[in-house]
Amino acid sequence: MTPEDRETQPLLGPPGGSTPRSRRVFLAAFAAALGPLSFGFALGYSSPAIPSLRRAAPPAPRLDDNEASWFGAIVTLGAAAGGVLGGGLVDRAGRKLSLLLSAVPFVVGFAVITAARDVWVLLGGRLLTGLACGVASLVAPVYISEVAYPAVRGLLGSCVQLMVVTGILLAYLAGWVLEWRWLAVLGCMPPTLMLLLMSCVPETPRFLLAQHRRQEAMAALRFLWGSEQGWEEPPIAAERQGFQLAMLRRPGIYKPFVIGVSLMAFQQLSGVNAVMFYAETIFEEAKFKDSSLASVVVGLIQVLFTALAALIMDRAGRRLLLTLSGVIMVFSTSAFGAYFKLAQGGPGNSSHVDLLAPVSTEPIDPSVGLAWLAVGSMCLFIAGFAVGWGPIPWLLMSEIFPLHVKGVATGVCVLTNWLMAFLVTKEFSSVMEALQPYGAFWLASAFCIFGVLFTLFCVPETKGKTLEQITAHFEGR
Template structure:
């Protein structure tokens, strides 16, 4: 019986890969959306692991300080907390290179083994050096995924479901944070690390049965494999056939990367409006995303809760409360991106984030001078919850989702690498400067600073953020080209 089941599974997976090539008129055994979800599941499992990497220090450090065979001081604790963030920006640069040279799927496959090794280093750690090494390796892999995940999901999903699947990136990070804090609340830090190490194994197994990105294969001049991959993911609908034809025709018109050997040729590929405009939009949006302060809350939940609400805050309850709100709002973001679109969600999220931060800052400031006011802790608490909800439903998921949509096929890996590098650099600066800002500006001043960033970002997206809902990737690219051509035509007519 067991052998029969294994043979049946093997035969089904093989047929799942080949069914679209056997007969283009044959009905698929598995619907395209299920296949696209399967493709997305592998990188999203690794992204959950990324969330666990960011959240792990919050449960590791208290256990090491309270009762552990590894003794640490405050300086060593700060290094453990920040060690994962240090290599993220570097990892995003390496990830951008791997996405371009080895492929989108291949980059995720390459990330699985070092991620596993990093968590096992922590699990078997007998000294602080092994913990630091494990944190560094897992943080580096988070950077690798920042460049690859959005691009891979964006290129393998159809326009109708692309926003939903791309929003899964933010959900996976939020769920990873929640999972690491939940496990660490009840389990030993070594057990939590061991459970975390299972995710890259599961991801690697799924990657064995899903194809490489059709856009990457087309870029490498492998038309047969590109068609096979595209039809496996998308089926044989008229819309899919049209998109495939356009993608292959455009790729034939481009000079192969291997022939563009000079530095000048590479630079010229980047100095075009269809690359520079989306790069500017995403970089501003993603840096503002970080400086709206959500990761300051994530890393310093207890400190901020005590300053905002009072001293009687249970640190584990505070962490899990914040995590639960983020997870729920990330789920809502997946649904809203499927139904609404990018621009409306970004604007509503930005306005809500700004107002909640201003309310939070004002209520904390007034409480210093009027401690007997009747609103007590209700307004600060309500404002804090509203802030986490609004920033998590739009500002957090949208930039990462749109990385996989707005860049042209030829320079998509470079655009994702630069955007991820800027995001992780901003991430590190926010986490590093938050304690100093809380000390120098106070809690009200810190949140006021974040509110200014959120307000400026909201105005920016109102004017410049494109709507990509329901559009094929080549249509998004053409939109930036059309704008550039219209601008050039106006300038020419004026002269």
């Protein structure tokens, strides 16, 4: 055995095995996942920043109700544009360079917010961070899926959503002690760290092969995996064609397109972005005494259950977790709607007020006793979302598309996700007014039911398969 063999032997599986064991793939995945951490922080930023901006004194900008609504929602419009931009970048500039470029609007956007003296500058900064969110939310899952070997692709792919919810939680926690300007300064740090770490890891081997840079691809593979064992080289001929509309007639293209777009739409129609953007408002409606604390509790639950999903993803499989997640969300949104229906009905509807209401000398609202139903339902929803419908649509998006259409296809999926996020976030309060709060949550429950049915009948299992085997499945090979 040569010294080189001895050096790489600990990184490999047993003799004759096909599973790599290099730990450098985890470094590359972490560097890429700092992009999702940054866009999670950008998403969560609005929740603590809006109350701070409502009470800001001149010369700082001050938000009214309509401006606060736009401040929360405009990031999703920027992200939709970023999804389109990222779809072009990821195939032309590559996965690594696209992630590096996404750090720039993150830093510039938060810097603009920090320096803002009027509302329009604030919104401009939010739009820039949204643009970065769109690029990072598209490119990071693609980069991670292409550098990971099959045995850990579910784990590493789920870390995208784990970093998103960690970023949201970080914004909530920091919002307790920092006002909006210093919170924006903190938002510059994760993308700066991503810029440094991504400079130390290679481009994905699949992209390098598509560019006919085979020697660089093998060097990147050895850096990431420790060897070439377990690597299934994709065919290169088709990868230079690019996307054409005529391709949508092929089952290998239109089937993953339908699945990817539908999963993104159902994810947002569950109402999760409205919950996260307006977490404090929803808990205030539920008569929860400390709505800021409630938001942090929601963030903690999301982080814990997303981490759990990441750990079991490669054992339980995608379909099982999506189905389980959807069923939990159906019950929790139904229960939350029931809370609002009962609270609206008047004093006679709660028989547990005396047991659950806090001791107070002030008159007690009869619906306070039902607040625990609302809190429990919300926590159950967040836990259910985190184990399936949070991470898995992003993971599947990065797995199911052939290499030669991946940029355009993932761009369409991300555009769908962020446009739906904008509509749900911006119009959530209008829906609550039109249908009453209970009707809005029961509508979300109906969409969750459709999501479960779609999973059972249309979504294939990708656990343990190489990206080439997944493509072959859709093509009927």
